[in-house]
Amino acid sequence: MNQSHTEWAYADLFSGCGGMSAGLAATDRFVPVYAADNDKWANATYAANLGHAPEQLDLLTLQDEDLRVAWAEQVRARAQGKPFLLTGGPPCQGFSSHVKVRGDRKGRNQLFSVFGDLAVALRPDVVMIENVADLVSSRSWDLFDELRSKLREAGYGVRARILNMAQLGVPQERFRTVVLATLNRTPTFPQVRCDPSNFSTVKDWIGHLPPIASGEPNPADPMHVTSRHRASTIEILRQVPQDGGSRPAGVGPECLDRTRGSHGGYTDVYGRLAWSGPAPTITARCRTPSCGRFAHPEQDRGMTAREAGLLQTFPADWQFAGPFDDRYKQIGNAVPPLAAQAFGDHIADGMPEVASEVGLFEVEDKPVGSSFSVLIPGIRRRGGVLNP
Known part of the structure; x- marks a missing residue:
């Protein structure tokens, strides 16, 4: 057969x-x-x-x-x-x-x-x-x-x-x-x-999505909404270079500079995704910029469930049930x-x-x-x- x-x-x-x-x-x-x-x-x-x-x-x-x-x-x-x-x-x-x-x-x-x-x-x-x-x-x-x-x-x-x-x-x-x-x-x-x-890139999969601000509802897609970030988080992200940039020294919590200086750790925290390459591993915590390189390449915000889902290659119309955080857990x-x-x-x-x-x-x-x-x-x- x-x-x-x-x-x-x-x-x-x-x-x-x-x-x-x-x-x-x-x-x-x-x-x-x-x-x-x-x-x-x-x-x-x-x-x-x-x-x-x-x-x-x-x-x-x-x-x-x-x-x-x-x-x-x-x-x-x-x-x-x-x-x-x-x-x-x-x-x-x-x-x-x-x-x-x-x-x-x-x-x-x-x-x-x-x-x-x-x-x-x-x-x-x-x-x-x-x-x-x-x-x-x-x-x-x-x-x-x-x-x-x-x-x-x-x-x-x-x-x-x-x-x-x-x-x-x-x-x-x-x-x-x-x-x-x-x-x-x-x-x-x-x-x-x-x-x-020829790895697939972030831009290939989420570059077409409409821009949104932190916590702003999206009437066309309830999955395309971020956390409502603290003003301090947004201020950190404004200082991170666009398109793959990392948190500059002296920006954000001092403990991050101490760990970077002592053992080079946590360099991805508050980092931005890069348009031209693949994302890092999408995790259950990917909505939070302080948990890794999960900030948008250009916009001063974290990832939406729709963006996370697309980077996981779910269909563009997939609807994730449950509370806000639980959607990210499912995706990750x-x-x-x-x-x-x-x-x-x-x-x-x-x-x-x-x-x-x-x-x-x-x-x-x-x-x-x-x-x-x-x-x-x-x-x-x-x-x-x-x-x-």
Whole structure:
């Protein structure tokens, strides 16, 4: 059978506001049979934009084997014999470089283990996991290695690579670990679509949006509105050079100058996006200029939800449900739909060998180090690649 015309079914766990599902839908080759998340506002966004509602479910409730097997039988039956993809991004906060202690005090890292158990019970043809790059650092290596071992013992070939999503056309330097597992064969990764010379740019994706002031409502698009910044924040931004500029020394809180002088830190705080290149990673805090390089290239304000959503490659009419801050959390935690679409096409095509697989680093049998994140500034200086 020609793989390019085969219709696939998929289940999306930790489905969030629908980034992965939006990308798979854009391929016109995947049919959703199940989605689940424990976040009510993310579920509301997913349902409003994709037309089917995720189950609001804490997957830790499926730790019991009998419950897990019953769940898997019900979900698999919905696939009606189609090739089946299981995808998911277990919550990553416990793996992030911003967490200074090993593990997750709330115990949510157990969800990573539960995801592996659900994958084994469901037995899909392909498993895809997206997470932060530091999933494969020393702090979280045991969890990653446990999952990989479970899948291998169940008959899956498993590979993991650290990606810069800009290689797939996403207008961000977004570094993520992607794990692919394929039943009875070794998976391949999609072809690189962009190199540093033609990465998508901020201007490509948000340059057309109408200018707005801090906190100013936009009657044409309720997602295109910023926080109402303090006067002191706006005064700082007025002194930051346009189009990629950084906060000058002596501007803003004195503590920022002290940390810059002592160890060179926090240079992106109050920085502006640059029109001519990709954005840094869009995070749940991207509405706040004091949390990174998230100020508009020219206007004296932070990012709107519409701008953040577009830089995450969500459709231009996507509506994010919930309180103001929650919209940004949904966006920052999402898989960029454009990246999900690239993986979906590659999977539906039968995972052919490609000339140049996307990814900066192949994860083998040891951690990438105490933190992959410490390598990111150098990668950015080299134009988004691991080595010159």
